[in-house]
Structures are given as C-alpha cells and as structure tokens.
Amino acid sequence: MTESETTTPRYGVDPYLEWVNGEGIPVIDGGYAIDLFTVETGHWARVDTKAAAVHLTGRGDFNNMFLYEVAPGGSTGTIKHIFEDIYYVLDGHGSTQLEFPDGRKRSFEWGPKSMFSIPINVAHRFFNAGGRERALICATSNMPLVMNTFHNERFIFDNPAEFIDREGQENYYTGEGTFIPIRAGNHLWETNFVPDMSVLGLQSYADRGGGSSNIKFVLAEGIMSGHMSEMPVGTYKKGHRHGAGTHVICVTGHGYSLLWYEGDTDYTRIDWHHGVVFPPCDGQLHQHFNTSHEPARYLAMGIGNVRYPFTQKKRQTMIGEKGQRQRSSLSIKEGGNQIEFDDQDPRIHALWLEEMKKAGVTPGMDAWVKS
Ligand SMILES: [Fe+2]
Numbered sequence: 001m002t003e004s005e006t007t008t009p010r011y012g013v014d015p016y017l018e019w020v021n022g023e024g025i026p027v028i029d030g031g032y033a034i035d036l037f038t039v040e041t042g043h044w045a046r047v048d049t050k051a052a053a054v055h056l057t058g059r060g061d062f063n064n065m066f067l068y069e070v071a072p073g074g075s076t077g078t079i080k081h082i083f084e085d086i087y088y089v090l091d092g093h094g095s096t097q098l099e100f101p102d103g104r105k106r107s108f109e110w111g112p113k114s115m116f117s118i119p120i121n122v123a124h125r126f127f128n129a130g131g132r133e134r135a136l137i138c139a140t141s142n143m144p145l146v147m148n149t150f151h152n153e154r155f156i157f158d159n160p161a162e163f164i165d166r167e168g169q170e171n172y173y174t175g176e177g178t179f180i181p182i183r184a185g186n187h188l189w190e191t192n193f194v195p196d197m198s199v200l201g202l203q204s205y206a207d208r209g210g211g212s213s214n215i216k217f218v219l220a221e222g223i224m225s226g227h228m229s230e231m232p233v234g235t236y237k238k239g240h241r242h243g244a245g246t247h248v249i250c251v252t253g254h255g256y257s258l259l260w261y262e263g264d265t266d267y268t269r270i271d272w273h274h275g276v277v278f279p280p281c282d283g284q285l286h287q288h289f290n291t292s293h294e295p296a297r298y299l300a301m302g303i304g305n306v307r308y309p310f311t312q313k314k315r316q317t318m319i320g321e322k323g324q325r326q327r328s329s330l331s332i333k334e335g336g337n338q339i340e341f342d343d344q345d346p347r348i349h350a351l352w353l354e355e356m357k358k359a360g361v362t363p364g365m366d367a368w369v370k371s
Pocket of ligand 1: 240241242280286
C-alpha cells in the first residue's frame with residue numbers, strides 16, 4: 001500500500017472555516033439575522049480581547065463578521081492583516097491607534113455609531129476610553145475570500161507588503177472626506193472614518209422610492225463596500241435583490257424587512273432595531289420598512305463598491321455594462337433587480353399599513369403606492 005492509500009483524502013476543504021474554528025472564539029451561526037448586542041464573546045488570544053465570529057445565512061463566499069468586545073479601560077493587542085474590514089461601533093467610546101510601515105503613528109477617537117476602515121496591513125489596536133462600559137465593535141470583513149485564496153496564516157497576519165496607496169488623505173481620519181458625485185444612488189463619500197453615522201449627510205435616491213436617500217463609501221481605498229440609507233418616517237422602499245454578503249445593520253429607528261425568492265408564496269420577516277444585522281442571500285429579494293417615529297437608517301457593508309465593483313454581478317447592479325442601465329434601479333420586468341411599487345404583491349402594502357396602525361405612525365406612502 002502506498003502512503004496516499006492509507007491517509008484520509010483531503011477534499012471539500014474550506015480553509016477559512018478550518019482557521020476560524022481553530023481560533024478559540026465563539027463561532028456563531030446566527031441564521032438569517034442576529035442582534036449583535038446578544039452575542040457571546042470569548043477571549044481571542046490573537047487580538048488579546050474578547051471576540052466572536054458571526055456567520056449569517058446570506059454571508060456568501062467572501063464575507064463574514066467579527067465582533068470585538070474591549071473591556072472597560074482596556075485595549076486590544078496590535079494586529080495587522082491583509083484582509084479588509086469595515087468597522088461599526090455598536091457601543092462605547094474609545095480610539096484606534098494606527099502604526100504605518102514607516103513607523104508613523106496616528107490615532108482617532110470614535111463613539112457609538114462611528115464607522116471606519118483601516119488600510120490593509122496597517123498595524124492597529126483599539127482602546128476603550130470608558131471606565132465602566134465595554135466597547136462593542138463589529139466588522140464586516142473579506143477574511144473568507146483571503147483565507148480561502150491563500151490558506152496561509154503567515155501570509156495574512158505577518159506579511160511585509162506595504163500598500164502605500166491605501167492610506168488616503170490626511171483628513172480622512174478626522175471625520176472629513178471627499179464627496180464624489182456620480183449619480184443618484186451612487187454618490188460617493190471617500191474617507192476612512194465617519195464619527196457618527198446617524199447624522200452623516202445623505203443624497204436623494206428617488207429611484208428607490210419612499211423618499212429614500214443614501215450615500216455610498218470608498219473606505220481606505222479598498223474593495224469593501226459600504227452604504228448608508230435612510231427611510232423617512234412613515235415610508236418604505238422598493239424591493240430589490242443583489243449578490244450575497246451585504247451585511248445590513250440598523251443604525252437609527254426600527255422596522256422590519258421581508259426576504260423572499262422570486263416565485264415564493266410567503267416571506268421571511270426580520271424585525272430590526274439598532275444592532276440587528278442580516279445579509280440577504282444571493283439573488284434574494286428583500287424590502288425594508290420603517291415603522292418607527294424617526295427616520296430609519298441602516299448601514300450596508302459587503303464587498304465590491306462603486307470604484308472597485310469586484311464582481312461582474314456587482315458591476316451590472318451598480319454601474320451598468322455595455323451601455324445598459326444599472327440593474328439596481330431597473331425593474332425586474334426589464335431584466336433589472338428592482339420591484340416597482342405598481343408590481344409589488346398587494347399583501348406587502350397591506351401588512352405595512354397594519355404595522356403602521358400598531359405603531360401609531362401616520363403612513364406617508366400615498367405619493368408612491370395607492371392604498
Ligand atoms: Fe439590498
């Protein structure tokens with residue numbers, strides 16, 4: 001017998017899952033959605049803080065979520081890596097210290113509802129400035145993509161490569177940025193840090209209906225995507241679909257989303273408030289509804305942005321190819337990814353009217369949907 005006949009053949013391997021299951025932190029299978037405030041964390045020796053990996057049904061092939069919990073008055077260890085992530089602060093006040101390959105250091109201070117990115121392979125650590133409360137920070141990352149490509153821990157965490165084009169302008173860690181007008185729905189805010197996502201200025205996105213507005217991000221010159229959307233009081237947006245991995249997290253207000261596949265006779269419903277996150281699955285239709293007495297904002301974090309779409313699907317959805325209109329705002333009936341209000345299942349509006357009654361909020365959709 002040769003050696004190859006006596007050893008177990010190795011096949012069907014997911015190097016990312018093998019790696020994360022060996023890290024000693026809770027790896028949470030959260031189903032479609034999870035409230036990140038309820039997730040249990042455990043000590044992560046690699047980062048020297050409490051953490052968890054959060055896997056949701058719609059995370060797709062490229063993305064995951066990490067959750068970091070920094071003890072009152074404590075800090076994480078220093079880490080650098082060549083995967084990218086978008087951090088969103090759920091709770092707590094603190095700072096991030098960066099150390100660039102040439103030895104320069106800089107830091108910036110964050111608080112609840114801050115968002116930031118760190119240029120790939122720049123060393124960083126988090127400090128919790130609060131003496132009593134934990135700091136809780138989630139991060140949508142492309143670690144699965146990177147680990148499944150290289151399956152080499154040293155390449156990812158101990159790599160001498162310098163990515164000097166990723167640092168961005170000096171003011172990108174002060175809360176400032178560059179507004180880059182592209183088109184309604186695709187206007188860009190280029191920065192590395194947004195101090196408070198609940199008050200960031202947005203742009204009208206009339207094609208999505210319901211008075212919706214948004215802004216998209218380019219962060220640390222990376223390939224991760226972020227966008228912030230808002231639904232005014234008494235409104236909801238058109239249903240739409242796109243690829244997997246876009247982690248939607250509620251920032252202000254509360255409401256619910258419906259998820260379904262074309263041809264389904266029923267909906268999966270997710271009720272959300274600050275801290276609830278869910279990534280719709282690949283090609284799964286979904287629609288967001290504000291039922292609160294304040295504008296509802298959500299941050300969506302995934303892979304592929306307006307500058308670097310990364311996948312053909314994302315390019316078709318956001319940019320449009322070969323002179324075609326971008327599919328994100330084109331009706332499904334015309335080969336696009338959006339369900340116009342006139343075409344939506346009447347049960348959707350009826351359910352929403354019921355929810356508005358329960359919530360005591362005056363419906364404000366008359367301009368878009370006939371009751
Ligand atoms: Fe979406």
